[in-house]
Amino acid sequence: MEKESSKTIIHHNLTNENGSNPDSNESEFQFTQDLSLESIRKLHNKFVTERNWEQYHSPRNIMMAMVGEIGEIAELFQWRNDSDCQVGLHSWTDEQRNALGEELSDVLIYLTRLADRCHIDLPKAVLDKMKKNEEKYPIDKVFGSSKKYNMY
Template sequence: MDSDSTPPCAPSWGEYSLQHVRESAEAFSAEREWEQFHTPRNLLLALVGEVGELAELFQWKGDAGCGPGLPGWSDAEREHLGEEMSDVLIYLIRLADRCGVSLAEAVRLKFEKNALKYPAEHARGSAAKYTQLAVSEPKTNS
């Protein structure tokens, strides 16, 4: 494969939005009368379990087997990875919905906050936490 070609595992996001996932999860749960079980606590615990299942896929592969593009992963492993990632995303979106949090808005705001905490000119190429970067406080018009 030449350096300009797209790796075979490159994601294709399509048009399936967070809102569509939220609506699908809500309808799926309602059809099964599961809302009674979908308390924030229960959803969080389910989410943690799914994150554990996702982590298990990487557990013994080492850094070399988990690099970008996941070299050496079989199609079956990639499919399983997608299933576990989907479970995590669905539970996270369902948790946000049941907590009354607009996840899309929360993500947008978090990117804004992180841009202030990690200005590119100070954070570029560094894995340091924002408290360790040489960044001056943003000036306010007072």
């Protein structure tokens, strides 16, 4: 991967390699594949260390900061009607979509930092949790249903 600044990665704009919006057609959306959670963890650790902020990064403080960022995401959706919040957010301006991308990035960065500070291997935890979910929600019982696992 080419060297990119923290700002470039953290404030990634919401276009693909062609410069077009990835949601402009109805094909399946995909994330950029050249950035792993481990890369994010290392990038953010370097950012924090360079600023001598480790002293403030207790798991509790990181969790509280992440909740604040989730609140900022909620504000972007607050008071919008359902038609404004359909898959792809086609009615949103580029500026609104970029703002959402920045807030989602903040949450992911804090989530990765929280996992790091708690010594949780987040990719492994995701795989383990998905396995549990597959067992808890068998396709033959839940297909097309929104019922919780204890309702069937």
